Amino acid sequence: MSHNYVIGFPRIGEQRELKKVLEKFWAKETDFAEVERVASELRARHWHYQKEAGIDFIASNDFSLYDNMLDTAVMLGAIPARFKGLENEELYFAMARGNKDAVAMEMTKWFNTNYHYIVPELSKEDNYVLNASKIIGEYKEAKAQGIRTKINLIGPITFLGLSKRVDRGDTYEFFGKILPLYEQLIKEISTLDETVTVQIDEPIFVKDVESKVLSLIKPCYDALCHAADNVKIIVTTYFEHSNEASKVLVHTPVWGIGLDFLYGDKNLQSLEQIANNGKYLIAGIVDGRNIWKNDIEASLALLDTISYKIDKSRIIVSTSCSLLHTPFTLRYEEKMDPEIKNWLSYAVEKLDEINLISKSFFGEKLNEEERSALEANQKANQSRRISSRIHDETVQQRVAGLTKLQRDGKYEERIKIQHEALAYKPLATTTIGSFPQTPEVRQARRNYKNGIINETEYINEMKAYIDECIAFQETCGLEILVHGEPERNDMVEYFGEQLKGYGFSQNGWVQSYGSRCVKPPFIYGDISRPKPMTVDWITYAQSKTKKIMKGMLTGPVTILNWSFVRDDLPRSEVSKQIAIAICDEVKDLQEAGIKVIQVDEAAFKEGYPLRSENVPTYESWAVRDFKIAVSSANKETQIHTHMCYSEFNDIIRTIEAMDADVISIETARSGNELLKIFAEVGYKQEVGPGVYDIHSPRIPSVEEIVEQIRKLLEVLPKEQLWINPDCGLKTRKWEEVKPSLENMVKAVQIVRDEL
Ligand code: GLN
Numbered sequence: 075m076s077h078n079y080v081i082g083f084p085r086i087g088e089q090r091e092l093k094k095v096l097e098k099f100w101a102k103e104t105d106f107a108e109v110e111r112v113a114s115e116l117r118a119r120h121w122h123y124q125k126e127a128g129i130d131f132i133a134s135n136d137f138s139l140y141d142n143m144l145d146t147a148v149m150l151g152a153i154p155a156r157f158k159g160l161e162n163e164e165l166y167f168a169m170a171r172g173n174k175d176a177v178a179m180e181m182t183k184w185f186n187t188n189y190h191y192i193v194p195e196l197s198k199e200d201n202y203v204l205n206a207s208k209i210i211g212e213y214k215e216a217k218a219q220g221i222r223t224k225i226n227l228i229g230p231i232t233f234l235g236l237s238k239r240v241d242r243g244d245t246y247e248f249f250g251k252i253l254p255l256y257e258q259l260i261k262e263i264s265t266l267d268e269t270v271t272v273q274i275d276e277p278i279f280v281k282d283v284e285s286k287v288l289s290l291i292k293p294c295y296d297a298l299c300h301a302a303d304n305v306k307i308i309v310t311t312y313f314e315h316s317n318e319a320s321k322v323l324v325h326t327p328v329w330g331i332g333l334d335f336l337y338g339d340k341n342l343q344s345l346e347q348i349a350n351n352g353k354y355l356i357a358g359i360v361d362g363r364n365i366w367k368n369d370i371e372a373s374l375a376l377l378d379t380i381s382y383k384i385d386k387s388r389i390i391v392s393t394s395c396s397l398l399h400t401p402f403t404l405r406y407e408e409k410m411d412p413e414i415k416n417w418l419s420y421a422v423e424k425l426d427e428i429n430l431i432s433k434s435f436f437g438e439k440l441n442e443e444e445r446s447a448l449e450a451n452q453k454a455n456q457s458r459r460i461s462s463r464i465h466d467e468t469v470q471q472r473v474a475g476l477t478k479l480q481r482d483g484k485y486e487e488r489i490k491i492q493h494e495a496l497a498y499k500p501l502a503t504t505t506i507g508s509f510p511q512t513p514e515v516r517q518a519r520r521n522y523k524n525g526i527i528n529e530t531e532y533i534n535e536m537k538a539y540i541d542e543c544i545a546f547q548e549t550c551g552l553e554i555l556v557h558g559e560p561e562r563n564d565m566v567e568y569f570g571e572q573l574k575g576y577g578f579s580q581n582g583w584v585q586s587y588g589s590r591c592v593k594p595p596f597i598y599g600d601i602s603r604p605k606p607m608t609v610d611w612i613t614y615a616q617s618k619t620k621k622i623m624k625g626m627l628t629g630p631v632t633i634l635n636w637s638f639v640r641d642d643l644p645r646s647e648v649s650k651q652i653a654i655a656i657c658d659e660v661k662d663l664q665e666a667g668i669k670v671i672q673v674d675e676a677a678f679k680e681g682y683p684l685r686s687e688n689v690p691t692y693e694s695w696a697v698r699d700f701k702i703a704v705s706s707a708n709k710e711t712q713i714h715t716h717m718c719y720s721e722f723n724d725i726i727r728t729i730e731a732m733d734a735d736v737i738s739i740e741t742a743r744s745g746n747e748l749l750k751i752f753a754e755v756g757y758k759q760e761v762g763p764g765v766y767d768i769h770s771p772r773i774p775s776v777e778e779i780v781e782q783i784r785k786l787l788e789v790l791p792k793e794q795l796w797i798n799p800d801c802g803l804k805t806r807k808w809e810e811v812k813p814s815l816e817n818m819v820k821a822v823q824i825v826r827d828e829l
């Protein structure tokens with residue numbers, strides 16, 4: 075009997091082999107045969123890692139050259155019209171990345187992870203035809219290596235739920251067209267072996283489920299289960315509970331149900347139903363989206379709780395979700411502090427955890443090596459519980475004794491004082507913070523890191539950049555200046571590197587989209603700020619100009635949302651610690667004479683929970699921590715914030731409650747549409763809607779910016795508006811940034827003269 079299970083494995087390769095070969099292929103430096111060779115080598119390696127670790131249920135078709143949603147669209151023949159005529163890899167990569175004639179398909183975040191999938195585009199004209207060759211091919215490939223895999227599929231309901239229709243209609247209307255192809259697929263799969271197991275992912279069930287979606291579950295899974303007798307179907311969800319769907323699924327002939335007990339502990343409520351209907355439970359208990367060593371004792375306790383309701387013989391021990399969201403292996407982390415490394419576990423190490431947990435839980439005999447691994451696991455967890463590198467009493471006392479939770483003065487009072495002190499005009503111009511990150515700036519940072527230049531040389535280079543950046547802003551006529559952020563590689567990493575309690579990896583790459591990977595820093599311990607982080611740079615910049623210099627910080631919620639976060643403290647507590655560190659920085663900047671400070675919350679919206687039942691809690695601590703972060707600001711210090719999107723309809727009251735004096739947002743591509751909600755609800759504070767798109771190299775003309783500003787003025791009065799680009803300028807070139815900002819300033823002059 076098989077006892078343990080891995081939902082899916084990362085595919086980019088432990089040395090990012092897939093990334094490298096894909097990028098070579100795209101650059102026409104190698105052929106597609108080479109891509110296929112590397113891909114098949116990676117699949118084999120990943121299957122064998124799992125087999126050697128004693129995993130019973132190993133996936134095929136979790137691999138993808140770009141993305142599994144894209145693979146599913148191709149499998150169904152859901153090809154947007156603009157790609158017709160293309161074939162094979164040319165078609166596939168054109169859909170993912172665009173080509174000279176056709177723009178790429180849209181990409182968006184996979185639930186609340188940082189993985190991005192390709193959004194399928196469906197149309198009434200589509201003629202769906204099944205192409206199961208990838209799925210069948212991978213199964214046979216594994217079988218030839220002695221591994222009978224379970225086949226991973228994205229379920230029809232999730233596929234439709236995440237797709238869009240070109241005519242903006244309801245994608246679920248295509249259910250009747252898509253389901254027969256899935257039935258046909260199950261039939262094809264059934265010919266592969268005596269019995270075959272199929273894992274059908276339906277993570278859409280963890281969101282707020284509409285009754286319309288729920289009503290599809292029974293017909294869908296009745297039909298798929300009846301398509302073939304020898305195919306065992308497991309429906310998996312992850313990232314939250316899916317109790318509403320489980321209630322229906324147990325009354326279909328599915329063989330098993332996979333649930334996440336780490337991010338969806340409410341799934342425990344479904345155990346009885348699963349037991350009563352004789353289903354197998356794939357119990358997700360090893361964290362598939364974090365980097366911490368599993369606490370095996372705690373996992374066994376959780377499994378015991380589950381086994382009060384479900385007979386052990388029907389429990390299968392699993393990862394909480396695909397390991398896609400964790401880095402590969404600790405093997406290459408050569409520079410990491412050994413104490414910290416001992417607390418971590420990446421995908422490969424998690425396989426051993428699954429094996430140890432399932433053996434212990436099912437009472438199988440452990441060999442010598444396994445016994446000592448189990449002991450080592452206990453010790454590592456014990457050391458994490460007490461290590462002084464994690465638990466910092468000073469930080470804990472500060473958190474406990476925190477009384478000042480917000481700044482003094484109501485907005486109305488503050489803004490009056492600020493207008494007197496800062497004397498800026500209506501439609502004041504500013505930028506979001508960063509200026510072009512030139513190759514020279516990047517090189518200087520690298521050289522300093524690698525010891526090729528010393529600190530003085532480095533500082534001088536950065537200062538030279540700041541000088542130039544300020545000189546440009548002055549001649550251009552911008553009113554509130556920035557220093558340009560040349561010293562920052564990334565808006566989170568820069569602060570993480572200076573905060574105690576933060577760790578960094580050498581090889582902790584996680585796929586973000588296509589061939590792109592990110593290496594998030596991780597928070598392992600209580601957070602504190604040993605010394606000021608930005609004050610020297612900002613005060614230097616201020617010393618170079620008589621104009622107002624805006625200090626630039628990243629907010630607590632964004633720092634949290636773009637890091638791996640410790641799992642031994644609630645996120646809200648970690649966020650509060652970061653907020654206190656930022657609050658100290660605000661205080662120091664203010665004492666150094668900085669009058670305007672921007673605290674970026676680019677990832678505020680990203681952190682929203684998947685289910686509305688959890689939204690109020692998130693909002694309350696996220697707002698609380700932004701307010702703590704700026705609580706040291708005096709009434710006359712103006713606090714700005716920035717968010718990289720503009721769909722605020724559902725969260726406008728929350729944004730208002732953050733009580734920043736000024737918020738800049740991204741609106742250029744939507745005219746004044748998305749600003750309207752601010753007027754509708756009577757939003758009080760000042761707003762800087764982006765007047766041009768910084769994602770494109772295009773230089774906006776004076777006329778079009780004038781037009782854009784006039785549109786904004788139809789919605790909000792000039793006294794409430796700031797004029798700025800959509801976001802930071804770090805990815806643009808100076809040749810683009812200079813004329814664009816010059817045009818922006820000219821446009822403001824024209825509009826001001828009209829008023
Ligand atoms: N201040 C940051 C910058 O300009 C903000 C970046 C962001 O919003 N993502 O680069």
Ligand code: ZN
Nearest residue numbers: 717718801802
């Ligand atoms: Zn932004």
